[in-house]
Structures are given as structure tokens and as C-alpha cells.
Amino acid sequence: MSENMSEVKTGTTGFDGPDATGHFGPYGGIFVGETLVAAVEELALIYQELSNDEAFWAEYDSELKHYVGRPSPLYFAERLTAACGGANIYLKREDLNHTGAHKVNNTIGQALLAKHMGKTRIIAETGAGQHGVASATVAARLGLECHVYMGAEDVVRQAPNVYRMKLLGANVVAVESGSRTLKDAMNEALRDWATNVDDTYYIIGTVAGPHPYPQLVRDFQCIIGRETKAQSLEMLGKLPDALVACVGGGSNAIGLFHPFLEDKQVAMFGVEAGGKGLETGAHAAPLSAGKPGVLHGNRTYLMTDEGGQIQETHSVSAGLDYPGVGPEHAWLKDLQRVNYVAATDEEAMQAFHKLTRLEGIIPALETSHAIAYAMDLAGSMSPDKNIVINLSGRGDKDIETVARIEGNKL
Amino acid sequence: MSRIKAITETAAAQGRKLLIPYLVAGDPDLAHSLGLMHELVRQGADIIELGIPFSDPASDGPVIQRGVERALAGGTSLADTLKLVSQFRKQDSQTGIVLMGYLNPIEIMGYGQFVAAATEVGIDGVLVVDMPPAESTELHQKLHDADLDTIYLVAPTTSAIRAKAITEVCSGYLYYVSLKGVTGAALTDHESVANSINELRQLTDLPIVIGFGIKDAVSAAAMGSLSDGIIIGSALVERIADMSLGTVDASALVRSCEVIGAARAALDGLQEDKAAS
Numbered sequence: 001m002s003e004n005m006s007e008v009k010t011g012t013t014g015f016d017g018p019d020a021t022g023h024f025g026p027y028g029g030i031f032v033g034e035t036l037v038a039a040v041e042e043l044a045l046i047y048q049e050l051s052n053d054e055a056f057w058a059e060y061d062s063e064l065k066h067y068v069g070r071p072s073p074l075y076f077a078e079r080l081t082a083a084c085g086g087a088n089i090y091l092k093r094e095d096l097n098h099t100g101a102h103k104v105n106n107t108i109g110q111a112l113l114a115k116h117m118g119k120t121r122i123i124a125e126t127g128a129g130q131h132g133v134a135s136a137t138v139a140a141r142l143g144l145e146c147h148v149y150m151g152a153e154d155v156v157r158q159a160p161n162v163y164r165m166k167l168l169g170a171n172v173v174a175v176e177s178g179s180r181t182l183k184d185a186m187n188e189a190l191r192d193w194a195t196n197v198d199d200t201y202y203i204i205g206t207v208a209g210p211h212p213y214p215q216l217v218r219d220f221q222c223i224i225g226r227e228t229k230a231q232s233l234e235m236l237g238k239l240p241d242a243l244v245a246c247v248g249g250g251s252n253a254i255g256l257f258h259p260f261l262e263d264k265q266v267a268m269f270g271v272e273a274g275g276k277g278l279e280t281g282a283h284a285a286p287l288s289a290g291k292p293g294v295l296h297g298n299r300t301y302l303m304t305d306e307g308g309q310i311q312e313t314h315s316v317s318a319g320l321d322y323p324g325v326g327p328e329h330a331w332l333k334d335l336q337r338v339n340y341v342a343a344t345d346e347e348a349m350q351a352f353h354k355l356t357r358l359e360g361i362i363p364a365l366e367t368s369h370a371i372a373y374a375m376d377l378a379g380s381m382s383p384d385k386n387i388v389i390n391l392s393g394r395g396d397k398d399i400e401t402v403a404r405i406e407g408n409k410l
Numbered sequence: 411m412s413r414i415k416a417i418t419e420t421a422a423a424q425g426r427k428l429l430i431p432y433l434v435a436g437d438p439d440l441a442h443s444l445g446l447m448h449e450l451v452r453q454g455a456d457i458i459e460l461g462i463p464f465s466d467p468a469s470d471g472p473v474i475q476r477g478v479e480r481a482l483a484g485g486t487s488l489a490d491t492l493k494l495v496s497q498f499r500k501q502d503s504q505t506g507i508v509l510m511g512y513l514n515p516i517e518i519m520g521y522g523q524f525v526a527a528a529t530e531v532g533i534d535g536v537l538v539v540d541m542p543p544a545e546s547t548e549l550h551q552k553l554h555d556a557d558l559d560t561i562y563l564v565a566p567t568t569s570a571i572r573a574k575a576i577t578e579v580c581s582g583y584l585y586y587v588s589l590k591g592v593t594g595a596a597l598t599d600h601e602s603v604a605n606s607i608n609e610l611r612q613l614t615d616l617p618i619v620i621g622f623g624i625k626d627a628v629s630a631a632a633m634g635s636l637s638d639g640i641i642i643g644s645a646l647v648e649r650i651a652d653m654s655l656g657t658v659d660a661s662a663l664v665r666s667c668e669v670i671g672a673a674r675a676a677l678d679g680l681q682e683d684k685a686a687s
Contacts, residue, residue: 021544031542034567034568177475194592296468307515308464308516308519
């Protein structure tokens with residue numbers, strides 16, 4: 001990694017949304033109970049001040065460099081490229097961050113916000129446990145009390161991460177209501193926040209939730225795209241032709257895409273969880289197969305039935321198993337700036353193995369969806385083109401799941 | 411004049427405190443809900459808040475969550491909730507009905523279709539928990555045009571400036587949330603409720619009712635003495651949880667609603683105390 005990479009600074013850009021009321025076109029907004037309105041308005045105000053404060057970003061950058069280990073490499077996947085027979089494939093190695101995924105970029109930023117606001121207690125929701133671990137990690141780092149809400153189903157499915165959070169000093173609360181998964185964990189975190197609003201900061205793990213969360217989580221994740229841009233210019237002498245990232249809530253994707261939105265020559269692909277296939281209904285792909293509605297504080301594309309109930313989702317990857325998506329993605333879909341597509345469980349599993357064998361990199365199952373789509377895309381492009389895949393997380397957490405699905409005993 | 415306005419004005423003239431029970435439509439099934447609504451009126455309800463079942467009730471505590479899950483297990487939808495009101499109206503044209511719920515089912519039905527149906531079946535007002543005034547412009551306008559009340563919440567965290575803005579768009583009655591938390595939590599700080607209600611009185615002439623944490627005759631009297639009326643939700647839903655599906659048993663309806671009868675007596679007692687003193 002060259003010296004000038006450490007020059008990539010964070011901050012906000014003025015490209016687009018949200019508007020002053022927290023909307024991305026018709027999406028986003030503040031749809032919460034009255035008790036929480038004051039809390040999100042306070043957060044928006046403080047974030048607005050801090051995001052114009054160079055000292056805040058300097059503190060954040062210092063944490064990213066010394067604690068997270070940034071910048072993360074942009075790696076040329078030579079054997080994967082050869083196997084696909086088309087465009088050159090580069091991997092943005094977010095899996096090499098401390099805690100093994102992009103999630104920590106956001107939790108560091110929000111924990112610093114919490115400290116600036118004088119909050120002593122943080123709460124978080126988690127599905128697979130990656131955001132929970134990243135939250136528990138920064139809570140330990142900054143000496144904050146931490147409670148993580150996790151669906152009871154997920155607590156069972158993701159036992160190693162539960163133990164990891166406990167080792168880090170977090171209290172893990174198993175949520176028994178509803179479908180006992182990520183969306184229910186988020187409901188429970190919102191209830192905790194309403195109850196303990198005076199001393200509690202809620203670290204939302206993705207670019208969803210009420211304004212200003214979609215904005216501030218994006219701003220914290222944009223380090224991914226900024227570094228990628230600088231690295232591309234340095235390694236290729238130009239910008240990449242295409243960017244590919246998986247989309248659950250969409251934080252790693254928006255982090256990669258956002259700094260490139262004005263670069264019209266760069267195509268972008270957000271890959272949702274196609275589960276057992278979009279036609280089966282057993283998936284987690286609201287942008288590909290859902291419709292606009294309101295959930296968890298924002299208007300966005302949702303998996304919702306005709307009566308307006310939120311549907312249960314399915315994905316092999318717990319981190320993508322969510323019925324909503326960040327409102328900025330909903331907007332970028334309507335604007336047709338980003339192409340949203342889906343990869344099935346099976347395609348993701350094949351890509352998981354392919355990257356592992358060809359490059360010696362075990363990707364997270366979430367990330368494997370992006371790899372699956374990018375392999376097809378690369379094959380359809382000429383060898384003088386370049387694709388960047390956001391390798392959003394490492395797959396160590398998933399090896400038990402993969403073994404179970406394939407009938408192997410560990 | 412809207413039905414709610416007529417009810418609240420009559421109550422004010424008579425010195426009667428408003429009693430507003432909340433139940434979830436379809437909990438445990440629609441036949442029981444219909445029976446419960448009529449029984450609630452017999453035991454002294456002035457207005458009924460009818461909950462629209464929603465899969466993700468993020469402002470509700472465990473008791474109402476379970477009520478919602480029972481309703482959803484029976485497949486109760488927003489359309490069924492509207493039909494339930496039309497059934498109720500066949501026998502009762504006096505009691506106010508306010509639909510309370512989350513925005514997504516209304517959003518998916520479409521605002522125009524929802525307001526038309528709500529008007530047709532005889533609904534008087536709508537309270538959408540996760541739709542603060544800033545996000546409600548379009549739905550609010552449609553409700554207003556149809557002469558339906560839009561009811562908003564004011565919470566302990568609501569600033570004075572914001573409360574003033576809320577009172578300017580709210581109609582029917584103002585719902586004061588007594589505590590920081592979710593429905594069914596324990597209400598302990600009576601003094602801060604009293605202070606907040608006094609402050610709200612300076613801002614508006616709307617009737618102010620208190621909800622969250624009122625669970626028996628004692629808390630009903632305490633909160634009723636501070637306000638124009640009270641809302642009881644979790645304490646009723648908790649009793650509905652004991653009902654079994656199938657044939658509607660009249661005595662079970664009476665038993666489930668006794669908490670409302672007791673609250674009515676406690677509220678009326680406040681009035682007698684006042685008259686006597």
C-alpha cells in the first residue's frame with residue numbers, strides 16, 4: 001500500500017440526499033413514535049455540527065488507521081479473473097479490517113458520536129452478529145455499557161458470535177417476539193431506546209432507520225469508496241468500469257458506491273439475496289421484488305404482503321436476511337443510477353467456494369452474493385475492463401453454516 | 411361536527427371524564443372483538459381505540475405485541491378491521507371509534523382507498539403511531555377533507571415548541587404519553603405528568619387524555635384527575651389474552667372488560683368527590 005493512501009480523508013460530500021427533512025426523493029424520513037422524535041432530531045443536529053468539524057473527522061481517521069487497520073488493500077484477483085475470462089476483477093479487502101468486516105467503520109464513528117453526546121450506554125441490533133460484535137468491540141474500546149438485541153433464532157444459529165460479544169463485555173438479549181430474527185431485534189432495540197432515551201445511544205448497523213441514520217452510516221462507510229477511488233487511479237490510472245457489492249440493508253454497498261455516483265462512466269450493481277429464487281417468494285430482495293412502504297423509521301422498498309404485513313425473509317446469509325433496505329438505495333433504484341439484481345443461495349455458495357479455492361480468501365456468505373454476480377458480469381465484459389467487488393467481510397463466521405448445508409461435520 | 415367533538419363536548423358539559431379503552435382488532439378473533447367492543451360500551455367506554463394488527467409494533471410492550479400476534483395468527487388485516495367497525499356500527503352509532511396503528515398497512519392499501527373505506531364504515535379518527543406530523547401531510551389532508559380527526563401523541567420528550575405545533579394540527583383529542591417507554595410500562599412519576607398536562611393546557615383547548623401505564627381503578631383515578639380522560643390498553647389486552655377462541659361467551663366478555671367498568675366507576679367517583687366538596 002502506497003504512502004498517499006493514508007491521505008484519504010473522511011468527511012461528507014454534497015452530492016445529493018438527504019434533503020433538509022431527511023428524505024431521499026420520496027424515501028427516508030422520520031417515521032418513529034413521538035417519544036423518539038426528540039432523540040433523532042437531537043442526533044441530526046449534533047451530527048450536522050460534528051460533520052463540519054475537522055477535529056471530529058481527524059479523531060475518526062486516527063481510529064480507522066490505528067485501530068481498524070485502514071486503508072484496506074485493493075487486490076487484483078488474478079486467478080479469479082482468469083477463471084471468468086473477461087474483465088479484470090479487483091477486491092476491496094474490507095475483510096481485513098479489525099473484526100473482519102466493513103461494519104466497524106460505522107460503529108467507530110457512531111461510538112464517537114455517542115461519546116460527544118455524553119451518552120454512557122449503547123444499544124445495537126444484530127442479525128448474524130457482525131454488527132453486534134463490532135458494536136461490542138468499540139464499546140469495550142471506549143468504555144461504554146453495551147446491550148445487543150438479537151433474534152432468538154439467530155442467537156442459536158450464530159452461537160460463536162454470541163460468545164464473542166459476551167467476551168467483549170456486552171449483554172446479549174435474545175428477542176422472542178415476532179419472527180425472532182433481525183427485524184424483531186430492531187423493534188426491541190427501538191423499544192429499549194424509547195424507554196432509556198436519556199442516557200442511551202442506539203447504534204444502527206446499516207443505512208436504514210429514521211433520519212439521520214441513513215446519512216451518517218453512509219458517511220462513515222464512504223471511506224470504502226474514497227480509498228477505492230484513489231487506489232484505482234493509482235493502480236489502473238483510471239476509475240473502474242463497474243462496482244459490485246451485496247445489499248442487505250446496504251451499508252457496504254453505499255459506502256463503495258457513493259463516492260462514485262457522479263462518475264457517470266462507472267456502472268454499479270447492488271446484489272440482493274435471491275434466496276431460493278425470486279419466483280419462489282423465499283428471498284430477501286425488496287429492491288428486486290418488493291414495493292415501497294414504511295418500516296423501522298423510514299419509507300423504502302420492503303417485503304410486504306397485500307395487507308401491509310412485513311413478510312418473513314429467507315437467505316442463506318443471516319446478514320442479508322432483512323425485509324427492508326436503506327432509503328438511499330430505493331432512491332438510486334428509481335433514479336436508475338444503480339442496477340439492483342439478485343443472486344440465489346446456491347449461486348452464493350458456489351461463489352464462496354470459487355473464491356476460497358482460487359484466491360485463498362474465504363468470503364462471508366453475504367459477500368459471496370456479490371462475487372456470484374460479479375463473476376458473470378466479468379465474463380460478459382472485455383479484458384480491458386475493470387471491476388471492483390467490495391469484499392465486505394470474511395467468511396470464518398460462516399464455515400459451520402456451509403458445513404451444515406453441505407452435510408459435512410466439523 | 412365530528413362525532414368525537416360531540417362526545418368530548420357533551421362529556422365536558424356533564425363533567426364526565428373520557429374513558430377510552432384500546433383493543434386489537436381480531437384478538438383473539440373478530441367475533442370476540444365485536445362482542446368486546448359492545449361490552450366495553452356497556453361498561454362505560456366513550457370512545458374505543460381499535461388497534462390495526464401489524465407485524466412490527468415497535469412502540470408496543472409485550473402484552474400488546476402478543477395481542478397483535480394472536481390477531482395476525484387469525485389473519486386479521488386492515489380490511490378486516492374496517493369490516494369489524496362496519497359490523498359494530500349496525501348496533502352503535504354513538505360511540506367514537508379511533509383506528510390506531512402503524513403506517514405500513516395504510517400505506518400499502520393506499521391513502522385514498524383507506525380514507526374512503528374508513529369514512530364509509532363509520533370511523534371517527536385515526537392515530538398512526540409512527541407518523542409524526544412532519545410525515546403526515548398527505549394522509550392528514552385526506553382525513554381532514556373527509557371530516558375525520560387525526561390524533562397525535564405528545565410525549566415527555568416533546569419540546570414546548572414542538573408540542574405547540576402538534577396541537578395546531580391535532581383534532582379530536584390530544585393523546586399524552588405518560589412515560590418514556592412502550593405501552594404497558596409502569597407509570598411512576600405522577601408529578602411530572604401533572605406538570606406536563608398543565609403546560610399543555612396553556613397551549614391548547616383540545617381535550618387532553620393520558621395513556622400508557624394506566625392499569626386499574628387507582629391509576630385511572632390518579633390520571634383522570636389530571637386530565638380530560640384516560641386510555642387503557644395493555645391492562646385490557648392482558649385480560650383478553652385469557653379468552654379462548656370459538657363460541658363467544660357473554661360472561662367471559664363481561665369479565666374481560668371489568669377493568670374498564672372499574673375505571674369508569676373510579677372516574678365517576680372523581681366527579682362526585684368534586685361535587686361534594
